[in-house]
Amino acid sequence: MPSDLTHLARCRYAGPRIRFAEGRAHLLPAVAVPDGMVASRFSVLSPGTERRHLRATYGPVGSRDAGYMTFSGDLMAGWKLAAVPHGAAFDACADNVLTVPPGTRLQAAALARFQQLAVLGLDRLPDRVSLDDVVLVGSGPVALGCALELYRRGAARVRVLTSRPDPPIGRVPGVECVASIVQGSAGVVVDAAGTPRHAAALLTKGGTLGLLGTPDPVSELAALDLHRSGWTIVGMHELLAGPACYQDAYTTAATWLTWHMNPHLIDGWCRIVLGEGAPALYAAFHGLGRPDEPVVIFSWE
Incomplete structure (x- = not known):
């Protein structure tokens, strides 16, 4: 968030x-x-x-x-x-x-x-990241802002993982709303829901996780999992x-x-x-x- x-x-x-x-x-x-x-x-x-x-x-x-x-x-x-x-x-x-x-x-x-959060946050992703490969977790206002910014930057497709039926974010050009993503299948995940553990489970080995939504203070990511999977974790706080x-x-x-x-x-x-x-x-x-x-x-x- x-x-x-x-x-x-x-x-x-x-x-x-x-x-x-x-x-x-x-x-x-x-x-x-x-x-x-x-x-x-x-x-x-x-x-x-x-x-x-x-x-x-x-x-x-x-x-x-x-x-x-x-x-x-x-x-x-x-x-x-x-x-x-x-x-x-x-x-x-x-x-x-x-x-x-x-x-x-x-x-x-x-x-x-x-x-604005996504304008600043997406700038922090590694240059190797393809915006067309992004999986966006969440369908609230932070996710909506990110989907719009991805569209502004030329992303042709953004998969949005959400449990909501027919969410308004689906009206952003290029957005495909899905109820599930195969775990370990996504090269780039942007967490806009403040659920980093759930989002990280979607990543391939060597994938990139962007933390755009504010995580709960008790949220945890296991260091051993990060080490073995070779993930890149990017904090996307706008005040940086x-x-x-x-x-x-x-x-x-x-x-x-x-x-x-x-x-x-x-x-x-x-x-x-x-x-x-x-x-x-x-x-x-x-x-x-x-x-x-x-x-x-x-x-x-």
Whole structure:
């Protein structure tokens, strides 16, 4: 999954609207926007990371602000995107705040954040890797962003391993959704679901595993298996590249989505939900109420 909010100290924020406590999401009241900050208008859900944070509140963590990425601004003036909790006001002048290219629609701007991860992550794969051989594990927003980036880079075929019937990611050109892959048959696997052990089992000897989704802290890969199989394991965390590359990668993804992808297709991958409905949506993470769309955007207007 996308990165945890471990770098929030770089951007001041105030008035988060969702807090996790005792395994539940609680809606907090809106507060006045402090001087020097901008108001949140929308925020983006990161399902895997936030599920993990939600579970952790049953234990010693106790409670924590919830969220991944928050938007301020508008289509005409331009969006600002910050790694702060859902609905929080933030300092738009902070170094790690992303500037969205002018004219980018909200849905494209949100989807670009997930494609940005793959822009930076795929650059870390060895040059010998053929993008047409990639098996992508997962069908959530991180996987969707990766499938789009593989398509942008010219991949003619991407096999997506997912248990979901007819997932929306299947509408990315070149994607073939499959329910199973023969173990030990894939030369290149990108794990976008945070399940490295499951993904590694698909690799041939000498294969390459890219870790794009954030693994659970208790996830393990046996060193003996790595040694005997000759696997190359590549960490694909987006913050390794540095601030300049971080903005450039986002601009690349947002611009490409705007000019090369059908807006109706992008809209079909996104769902906008009123912020007041957030607690019910979190409660449905594992149930029938979970949105089919990979990208969920909370509206705080």
